[in-house]
Amino acid sequence: MVAYTFRKEEKLCSQKIIGELFLTGASFLCYPLKVVWKFEQLPSQVPVQVVFSVPKRLFKKAHDRNLLKRRMREAYRLHKHELYELMHQNERQIAMMIVYIAKEELEFVEIEKATTKIVSRFKNNV
Numbered sequence: 001m002v003a004y005t006f007r008k009e010e011k012l013c014s015q016k017i018i019g020e021l022f023l024t025g026a027s028f029l030c031y032p033l034k035v036v037w038k039f040e041q042l043p044s045q046v047p048v049q050v051v052f053s054v055p056k057r058l059f060k061k062a063h064d065r066n067l068l069k070r071r072m073r074e075a076y077r078l079h080k081h082e083l084y085e086l087m088h089q090n091e092r093q094i095a096m097m098i099v100y101i102a103k104e105e106l107e108f109v110e111i112e113k114a115t116t117k118i119v120s121r122f123k124n125n126v
Helices: 015-024 062-090 108-125
Strands: 026-030 033-039 048-053 094-100
Touching: 015 033, 015 094, 026 108, 033 108, 048 062, 062 094, 062 108
Parallel strands: 048 094
Antiparallel strands: 026 033, 033 094
């Protein structure tokens, strides 16, 4: 059975790893999301740690940023099991940051489509 949860150990909190993501990580675009990722030895046993970001420069009000992050987390939570299976098969761990880049607030369905594209892109390239 697939666990559709998003626990604390799945969140990327390490400032050091986040900094390395921006310096040496690879990135790609699946509008309205940008993914910065890197194969990394993570401090926990989970295969993927992720952090979500919505720029303050695009959305000034905190409630708008929080709404978009909530939608991104929910879309990821529903589709992460495919990514976990892939990482378990390859016996690797990955750190990733998902950044919302659209200038307007999009609905959950559009964010979910982008999330499925992200997962399929990892399936094809890793």
